[in-house]
Amino acid sequence: MKATRDEVRIGFYVCHCGHNIAALVDCPAVARYVGTLPGVVLSRDYKYMCSDPGQELIQQDIREHRLNRVVVASCSPLLHEHTFRSAVEAGGLNPFYFHMVNIREHDSWVHTDRILATEKAKALARAAIERVAHHKPLEIKKVPIHPDVLVVGGGIAGIHAALTLANAGKKVYLVEREPSIGGHMARFDKTFPTLDCAACILTPKMSEVGSHPNITLWTYSEVVKVDGYVGNYTVQVKRKARYIHEDLCTGCQDCIANCVYKEPKFADEFNEGLGKRKPVFIPFPQATPQVVLIDPEVCLNFKRNKNPDGTPVVSDKCKKTCVEACGERGAIDFTQKDELREIRVGTIIVCTGFQTFDARRVPAYGYGIYPNVYTALEIERLVNASGPTGGEVVLRGPKNPDGTPRKPRSIGIIHCVGSRDKKTNLWCSRVCCMYSMKLAHLLKEHTGAEIYNFYIDIRTPGKGYEEFYNKLLEEGTHFIRGRVGEVTDWAMTPEEEGKLVIRVEDTLAGVVRRIPVDMVVLATGLEPRADAAEVRRLFNMSCGGDGWFLERHPKLAPVNTFTDGVFLAGCCQGPKDIPDTVAQAGAAAAEALALIDRGYVEQEPNTAHILDNECSGCKSCIPLCPYTAILFDETRQKAYINEALCKGCGTCVGSCPSGSIVQNLFEDEEIFSEIRGVLAYD
């Protein structure tokens, strides 16, 4: 069907959206006004256009009134453009003869004056009426989806997502920055509220990942570049040099035993620096993969001065007893370099996790000043049987006169460190109340000490969580409501000498209290990783003002991002506990599967194309395209656009010196008539 301006027959519908729009916009008045505009053959207002009767109304009108254009003024096109396009198509029109006007988010929700808001709605409607007359029929293209999936981050979220997909028969690349998968969960001792051992429930899943035929596991690796679009991503992954050939290393750890350092000497990252490791090490006993790595920062076989590009220089000064121990296996290779690998995937699940709040940012709590102030993560390692002290809770500070380490007889746990605070992070980190109570229970079990919890509110919204709180109350743990003012070492009484004094306003008793303890545990909150902004750009995601990655809809699209084919799971989207993380990872895997199993994606036809006769071949558009969608035909000396890659951003359209690039749905006459429509309204 080819419609010229003369034959245009527009149907216009203004939606009340219950009171959402009708409260601020006089919808019948808008309908009456639009009804007088040229080309409009029918103009209605209706309570809910998105309802089934609303959609049927459009279809019926198209048939009865021979409409060939439809405009709906309602909410954001993000929500219902698809709904109305489908309705128009069901009525027998090309779906792109439809145009949508946003008079809710852009009008009724942001204004307070009913008369002015109504006038604005009329102006916006007029612009759409002018524009839609120039619309052309367009076709949605189908592009096949590559069935492989990239999962970024090997914490519990990434592990669960990868296993779900792999068990469904999909090939998965799991890329993890650290030398082993496991994430934060691998460092926890027990999990709340059931107190089952974190390692016992996590490590079987870790080894399943390691041995799964459908999972390619790349640890000590980072995604450095992502190109392409939903269904067809090309991803570059940097595999950092670990100076060990993963395929040759059997995990026997003879090299560690035979390192020239007889005793471990360097701060052990996995144990939060509470323990020590050697230059050649494996992060923890159940690490997956069971492959060692060498830290060139401290290994004697590397020079302390690096190359100008930051890569380490081999000194060959060491006796290399590790190489001797490795023997015929020959897994150690000091000349290994970082390596770039390129993979093709159709969908990506981002599970990059969180970092804990740096307790030094609240100097009043004394972390880094008083040795006996700990972070919660340190305590997780300290109570763990495979931790640096074998599960014995001893103090970091001065030892007993006989040289044995002191054990705490009283412990204060301060909640909300770096959470719910205008000076640091505004949000509730959701897990701290529960993990604080878990640690209170474990510390009491390990030491028999008096335990004080200092809280603002106890938040236990989860299955069995409130019951756990009650259990703690019955165990005799003290709960004091009030945000702690400071942790200090100035004593006012002999009992306070040599102790850490917690100063707090007890808001239930209405008094300021000083509570002397041997050990302070800071329940540090969760925050976005320091490099979250870079990761966000890499995968073309959005983030909220707080820095967490943004889901497409907070309720109805919680694992989708604004980039099709990129999904989110776990704490990179916001603080959450293990059950929620696993549920979200499963949901993300299911969303990816839904795309893959459909086999294709539909592509919006709002792409650009080049008018062959007018292109001068100046190539100025080519470097500007963010999606490398513009190519150059050398024989004809003309540029052309790969529509599969074009995302419709319009950059090339605006920059072409000869005006020879045209973008569907944004052609000059469409834009100019839209502007004319707004301006003509008075």
Added chain:
Amino acid sequence: MKYAYFPGCSLKGTGRAYEESLLPVLRHLGVEVQEIEDWNCCGATAYMAVDEGKACAAAARNLALAERTGLRQMLAPCSACYLVLNKAQHYLNEYPAMRRVVTRALDSVGLQCRGDTAVRHPLDVLLHDVGLDAIKQKVTRPLTGLKVAPYYGCQIVRPYATFDDQANPESMDKLLAALGATVVRWPLKTKCCGGSLTGTLPEAGLRLSYILLKEALKRGADVIATVCPLCQFNLDSYHAKIAARWEPVRIPTVYFSQLMGLAFGLPAEQTVLHRGMVPLRFEPAPAAHA
């Protein structure tokens, strides 16, 4: 470097040792100051609590006078003045209603206040404009062996922590270390000295001063260095009463500027250590290379 100078009432009265020691030190470092003509009381914290509008207008008059000098920056050594002038500045720029009240009041005496003068504390100027290196170069008699407890008080870091950390300020620590002194680590840096409670509610006020003095002694300090005339007054003047109520905790409390003068080798009439009730007895030796 030239600054409009707002001494405030204390520096002309009980806190004169602060002005008498600070001005020579600044001169010695090449910092010029020009005292604002016809300045008035800043209102201190008390007036703000009684009538914010009038208090703000009184403080803003000084800002207006400072603007008239053409200098963009203003030095306010007294903690209360520093806080109140900063607060008035904030109020003017953040609350249009307050600006209207103040503008009307100033208008009646032919003054205008743009509200864009930077109100600076001497510690801020010394660390960030002069710099520790320049200060170190002037040290001829390093305070080697002198153990100093740095005491900041409340007002220069709360509520506006403009140049230092709110809970754990360190600018004076760095300055004292540059003078060669040993800085005693004590966690009471910003704990209240009792303020004006020492006069109105002595039992509560003196107790707070007592805690500070006791803890400084316990941590082996020879002297407390302060930035605030009221803190200095409270910690220096009530030793007899504190001894009668609790126990003797005699330790001198001086201004950081007095210690700077001492380290720079300035004459006694410029370090004015004789003004303290509890005298500081410390004679720094000339530096080996000097």
